[in-house]
Amino acid sequence: MDKYLNKYLQEREKMDEQYSAPKYRKLKFAAISVLAVGIIILLCIAFDVQSIPPKAMLIMQGCAGLNAIIFVVLVTIITYRANKEHINNRINNRSS
DSSP: OOHHHHHHHHHHHHHHHHSSHHHHHHHHHHHHHHHHHHHHHHHHHHOOOOTOOHHHHHHHHHHHHHHHHHHHHHHHHHHHHHHHHHHHHHHHHHHO
16 A cells, blocks of 8 residues: 555656646746736725726626636646646656
């Protein structure tokens, strides 16, 4: 059992290294900034409910929703690229 746990932890460390690679940092920062902008918009809506006109509120809610969609797309891209690289490295190491 301990053997499998160690193997799992080693694989997890390799994945963590790949996710923190410099080529993914720009995407991570973009995803975090998009999320932050969406949260700021939602907080503005929450605290200024009485003073915001209905059309402006709808536009702000739409922008917050678009930010959420963009965040999900960016995180999906990061996950796909890192997992693809990890799988390719495992296949190349087995064939060598």
